[in-house]
Every structure is written in structure tokens, then in C-alpha cells.
Amino acid sequence: MNPTIFFKALADETRLRCLLLITHSDELCVCELMAALEEAQPKVSRHLAQLRKSGLLVDRRQGQWVYYRLHPDLPSWANTTLQETLEAQISWLEQNLTQLERMKNRPDRLTACN
Amino acid sequence: MNPTIFFKALADETRLRCLLLITHSDELCVCELMAALEEAQPKVSRHLAQLRKSGLLVDRRQGQWVYYRLHPDLPSWANTTLQETLEAQISWLEQNLTQLERMKNRPDRLTACN
DNA sequence: ATTAAATATTTGTTAAATCGAATATGCGAT
DNA sequence: ATCGCATATTCGATTTAACAAATATTTAAT
Numbered sequence: 001m002n003p004t005i006f007f008k009a010l011a012d013e014t015r016l017r018c019l020l021l022i023t024h025s026d027e028l029c030v031c032e033l034m035a036a037l038e039e040a041q042p043k044v045s046r047h048l049a050q051l052r053k054s055g056l057l058v059d060r061r062q063g064q065w066v067y068y069r070l071h072p073d074l075p076s077w078a079n080t081t082l083q084e085t086l087e088a089q090i091s092w093l094e095q096n097l098t099q100l101e102r103m104k105n106r107p108d109r110l111t112a113c114n
Numbered sequence: 115m116n117p118t119i120f121f122k123a124l125a126d127e128t129r130l131r132c133l134l135l136i137t138h139s140d141e142l143c144v145c146e147l148m149a150a151l152e153e154a155q156p157k158v159s160r161h162l163a164q165l166r167k168s169g170l171l172v173d174r175r176q177g178q179w180v181y182y183r184l185h186p187d188l189p190s191w192a193n194t195t196l197q198e199t200l201e202a203q204i205s206w207l208e209q210n211l212t213q214l215e216r217m218k219n220r221p222d223r224l225t226a227c228n
Numbered sequence: 229a230t231t232a233a234a235t236a237t238t239t240g241t242t243a244a245a246t247c248g249a250a251t252a253t254g255c256g257a258t
Numbered sequence: 259a260t261c262g263c264a265t266a267t268t269c270g271a272t273t274t275a276a277c278a279a280a281t282a283t284t285t286a287a288t
Contacts, residue, residue: 003130003199003202003206004125004126004127004130007124007125007130008125010121010124010125011118011121011124011125012118012245012246016117016118016121029264030265030266031263031265040247041264041265041266042247042248042265042266042267043246043247043248045264045265045266045267046246046247046267048266049266049267061254061255061265063255063264064254064255064256064264064265065265066265066266075202076198076202077198077199077201077202080195081194081195081198081199084191084194084195085117088189088190088191089117092117126276128276143235144235144236145233145234145235154277155234155236156236156237156277156278156279156280157276157277157278158235159234159235159236159237160236160237160276160277162235163236175235175285177285178233178234178235178284179234179235179285180234
């Protein structure tokens with residue numbers, strides 16, 4: 001993992017929030033991220049694709065949903081950076097996590113989304 | 115320290131190399147960084163000014179020279195990121211450090227530079 | 229007061245990143 | 259086959275970032 005590519009990936013607020021949410025939650029699908037971030041679908045999808053192409057994320061399709069998690073082979077300095085940043089920015093992310101939980105607890109949902 | 119501003123600062127190769135060299139050497143002046151990076155003066159100066167304005171560096175003028183070091187109040191997650199990245203990228207920086215030592219050992223120099 | 233060295237800033241240009249809107253694709257259910 | 263939902267991609271426009279070249283500023287030395 002090239003450090004410049006890595007930090008470029010974290011240099012956009014939407015991408016950083018995606019990464020921290022995924023670091024926190026292990027695995028999230030696009031619609032969960034949309035709900036957490038309150039951002040439009042093409043925007044989230046575009047940034048996730050960019051993170052995948054840069055080697056920070058991997059995706060897994062399950063039915064209609066695509067789940068993203070951190071690339072399993074990230075070097076330790078990259079994992080440490082994400083972990084430290086997450087811990088320091090929990091309050092920064094709390095609103096997003098609340099949105100995510102609210103969506104997950106909706107009585108009318110069958111799976112993670114809809 | 116806003117994480118997006120911080121990572122934007124690290125997202126450019128010249129700035130990242132400046133930061134890692136300074137993290138390694140504690141304090142460096144502009145001409146030392148120029149020699150280490152083999153980059154033109156306005157380019158180095160411009161990026162250093164940006165890092166200062168973003169709150170990552172502080173400067174100290176001593177005679178004709180301006181020395182830059184890490185801002186003393188950086189949060190720990192930021193320091194950890196720089197330290198971890200430096201340790202992982204020492205080989206990446208070795209060429210620059212060699213250039214720096216070569217300059218410092220020139221018999222015709224009176225001070226750090228010229 | 230002049231000169232030279234170190235550093236900073238301005239200017240104009242070019243390249244890169246981001247975005248919203250629209251459209252396309254993939255999958256499951258009927 | 260077709261409909262609806264989740265996701266991806268394209269397009270055009272706008273903004274932002276980086277650069278080289280030229281010029282300005284600051285300081286020390288004479």
C-alpha cells in the first residue's frame with residue numbers, strides 16, 4: 001500500500017466517514033452507509049468504488065446488496081491509522097452511528113435495508 | 115485538528131515527505147528539505163506554508179534560515195499516524211536522508227546550508 | 229547603502245477532484 | 259417477461275489543487 005494513495009483516500013470527508021464507519025462496524029452495505037451518512041446513493045457508490053480501486057476496501061455481493069469491508073491485507077500502519085482516528089473521532093461519528101442504528105431498528109425492514 | 119484537513123495535508127507526496135523527514139529529524143530548515151527532496155525552493159516553501167497554515171507545522175526564524183518542526187499540540191492520533199508511517203516508510207525515505215547527510219557533510223559549508 | 233543568500237509570494241496556466249443529474253446494470257420476486 | 263429495489267456508471271459542469279516562472283521580502287555581511 002502506497003502511503004500517498006492511502007492518505008489521498010482519507011482526504012475526502014465522505015470517504016473518511018465511510019472508512020471509519022466500516023472500521024467500526026466491520027462490514028456495511030451501501031444502503032447502510034447512505035443512511036448513516038445521509039448522502040445520495042451515487043455519491044456514496046462513487047466513493048466506495050474509488051476506495052475499492054485504491055485497495056482499501058473489498059466488496060462482497062449478497063443478493064441485491066453489496067457489502068464493503070476493509071481490505072484484509074492492509075499493512076499495519078494503515079490499520080493503526082484508521083483505528084486511532086476512529087477512537088479519536090467517535091464523537092465526530094456519533095450522529096452517523098445513531099442514524100445507522102435507527103435504520104437497523106426500523107420494524108418494517110426485512111433485511112438490512114428497504 | 116480536523117482529520118480531513120490532516121489527511122489532506124498528507125495526501126501530497128512532497129508534503130508527506132517533508133512531514134516524515136521532519137518527524138525523523140525533529141527540526142529542518144527549508145534548504146535542508148530542498149536538498150533532501152531534490153525539489154525546487156518555491157515548491158518546498160509553498161508546501162511548507164500550507165502545512166503551517168493547516169496547523170501541522172510551526173516555524174522558527176533563526177537569522178536567514180527558517181526552521182520547521184511539528185506543531186507541539188498535535189493530537190496523539192496525528193502523531194501516531196506520522197510515527198507509524200515513518201517507521202513503515204524508512205526505506206522509502208532513505209534516499210532523501212542520504213541526500214541530506216551528504217549536504218551536511220560538505221566541507222565548504224559554513225552552516226547548515228549554502 | 230549595496231549585495232548576496234535564504235525564504236516567501238504572486239501570477240497565469242494546467243491538471244485533478246468532486247458533484248448532481250441522468251441513465252444503466254444486476255438481482256429477486258411475481 | 260417484467261417490475262422494483264439496490265447499486266454502478268456516465269456526462270457535463272464546477273471547483274480545487276499543483277505547478278513553473280518571475281518577483282518580492284528578509285536578513286547578514288561588507
